[in-house]
Amino acid sequence: MGMKPSPYATKIPYEEKDNKVVGGRPNPADRSDAIDKVTGRARYAADYNLPGQLIGKVLRSPHAHAIVKSIDTSEAEKLPGVKAVVTRDDFPDMEVEHAASGELMVNFRDVTRNMMAREKALYDGHPVAAVAALSESIAKEAMKLIKVDYEVLPHVIDVRDAMKDDAPLLHEELFTKGAGIEPDPSKKSNIATRMESKLGDIEEGFKQADFIVEHESNTKAAHQGYIEPQASVANFTEGGTIEVYTGTQGHHVFRAQIAKLLKMDISKIKVVPAELGGGFGGKNNVYLEPLAAQLSRKANRPVKMVMTRDEVFRATGPTSGTNCKVRMGCTRDGRITAAQAELNYQAGAFPGSSLPLASITVFTRYDLENVLVVGHDVVCNRPKVAAYRAPGAPMIAFAVETAIDDLARQCGMDPIDFRLKNAAKQGTQTHFGPPLGQIGYMETLEAAKASPHMNEPLGPNQGRGIASGFWFTIGNDTSATINISEDGTASLIFGTVDVTGGMRSAFAMIVAEELGIPFEKVRTQVGDTSALGFNFMTAGSRGTAAGSMAVVKATRDAIHRACEIAARKWEVETDQVVWENGHARPASANVGDFEPLSLAQLCKEATWFGGTIAGHAEINVAMGGPGFGTHLVDVDVDRQTGLVKVLRYSIFQDAGKAVYPAFIEGQFQGGAVQGIGMALNEEYIYSDKGTMENPGFLDYRVPVASDVPMINTHIVEVPNPDHPYGVRGIGEVPIIPPLAAISNAIHDAVGVRLLDHPMSPPKVLKAIDEAAPAQAAE
């Protein structure tokens, strides 16, 4: 984000046609990664082993905030079996330089400090040294021999505390900058940035309001919770090249970052993206890769590093914990006249939370005249925040969509009708920039209203909640190459890592559709960094949307080549040949009476007529095709324990046009389940020493299967006008509404408003007790 749209970015208009393959439901077992994953043959980063490899481990700060006065590694280096130790002294310092890494921006000055502490350890789990040894147990022994002299400093964990004038400061050189603020070098602060965006006249808007609702929400940090911990194997050769096998959402971006951090040429590095065991934005950042590479360089052997779950929780990015204040007003007949929000977002130890993204989602699904959004990006002694599925959006939607619910109630309107009355549509001006194009928000509301879910009866202490969400679809650099094999089957290589959403199969369907060959005749693979030109990460819901644009272009390039072969054979011009139903045909009867040639037949002729059939594309895909979704949830609230049980859940989301509907449904469900877990249970808990209390799945409670009902899904299809198959990004929207939808359902069930996340049993019980002490005593 933050990039200006390029006039040279690629858009391809939507082509309305009857598809044979795209939009169908092939056997799920034909999904190319399915069988290997089920049988255990899929190779994740931790499954790679290189001959002679060492095992690397990271020594981490036990303190939330401390000056690292000295590090003595001499005893560790003497331990037999230890082959290399690295500390801050082994990495060059970096200047301030920003780059996009997924949906968030990174600053290399901070990246190098996050990967390995320099002046200070800024959170519990911050790396201070790394060891490579013959075995894990030797590496662990060696870590005990490293002497780190810390000067422990006061720490700050909560975003509101960190914003106070007397808060312990994390960075000596940090001064608030941003909208309306000149950095004041006399005023150090933990507030890195202040953002502001507005529309109309907010004061005037509130004057017009008959009803005003104010909500202040607080959310705890939540982790992406991917099952596969970070893992990397690096091999630094004596020839000065590096190979890295790693779990990543963007191997080209990782390659560039490793090159920068180690001061190398990008082309000397090859990054191989392993099968990914979940990322959700959490694998947009380098953690182990530069350490493994530098250990490998020092030890002159390959080095493998795998995080424990404890390390994943303590040191890899969770989402921001937040404090949000929302004030909204509407007229008696339900027209929103003013909408104001303040977003205070934890960035973790270094600036750069999801605030810039969250702030553009705040009210973006409503057609509003008067808006004011202010945000603060705040550092505190926690791991640096990473993207997490619609980064930052669920938290502000928690405050906004619950305020909408209360406004609707004050007007005596149905919450869906209230949203319909104010819903954004094509042409709606956003508060952050461009007006919206063709979107399907209203259609999701209509679908929810018409769904059988609305007619399900509710018992005592049961309630129904609704909430909506918006997320954009980013474009960016995208590359693909298709090679038509000698037998007429197709092999696609693409660069947008399949983060398990099923992109490989979706692309295979598009290639099959374009070429007119069966889905089974297409193999799709993610290419490593040596196989393709630069390709941005799988982030911002761009995977299938942007990736398929390059796939279509590459495939059409190959089709052009196939038509050229037919033209040469028939001795006509290439533009006199068309591609239809998997065959080259004369464009009209005037061209001549030639038998159509299949791809397989053309392959046989290819050598004589000029060479193999292949196509490629290297494009910057234009951003566009935002997604909107509406969720309905029914809950049962136990008035005596505060336990909230999700009874029923339905999702209505605009997917543009569905390429592989079953995968879209899976993404809808997965996002909602993550949102439900976050809403009811998941939170980072810190001790008063600033150390994490629950760094494991036992006490960081992601839901298990029995905690959630079957999630109903309804795909709304309003095509993205700038994509040949009408595809929109779909992966992130579904995590946005659950927090608010569940709070609304709890309110409907027992009449209390929860704005403090997570809505865990003790908090719900407390709210019920405070609202009606006599009733709860029973």
Next chain:
Amino acid sequence: MRAFDFVSAESADQAISLLSEHGPNVIVLAGGTDILVDLKHAKHDPDVVVDITRAEDLKGIEVNDGGLRIGALVTHTQIMDDPYIRENFPALVHAAHTIGAVQTRNLGTLGGNLVTCVPSMDSGPALMALEAEVTVAGPDGTRRMGLEEFFVGPRKTVLEHNEVLLDVIIPRKNLGKPADFLKFGLRKGQALALVNAASALWVGEGNTFKDVKISLGAVAPTVIRAAAAEDFLEGREITPENMAEAGRLAVEDAKPIDDFRASASYRRDLIAVLTKRTLDNAYRLAQGG
């Protein structure tokens, strides 16, 4: 993990002699769901691990003159699947079902759950409410005792290093006694109990509480009986008000702690609610529902 010797016993007697021979720095391997994790993280550093998984005399579920005998090596899944237990002790089935996940229940044993003796164990309360006794065997023979005596403190039982738990016995007088167990965790599977509660009762003449026993878990250093609540109920009429009062009294029997999982105050709320609900459910069971 550090290297250790591994020996295997074919019977309880052999296990006892192996433990005596190699002790005191020995541990027993049954289901392994706890100790394999502990070994990996070097929480235990034993010289010898004595595997008892092949000791057939520690297995089996049977009803005999003494009552219902459950061998220490019986797994949670076996308890859940046993027709007699399903018919007569749904509370034990519920308790077994709340432990871990399918894999844990397939490996984990009843004896292991009791011997590990964490206050939040899920097997303890229902058995204690049913006045279960355990048989402990050592070099000098066997001894029988109630669970109240068997549990000593967090992760500590009366077992000496060369003793094994043979079986758990629900006395004959309590066969078919209506009982209920409830666990309150913050997730349906793989969760630790914030509070566990179990009640067992007979319905006496005039619809009164008879031989009512209440047990609580995760609210004191060991699983405990709620004596004040039991005393209050004994002989009184079975009414929702009396059950609620018993819930309030049960809170006084407990000593819950504050930790990051839950506050003591919230745990007290749960004790009152769960105690009342288990009494209510046990009573319904007695009524045939």
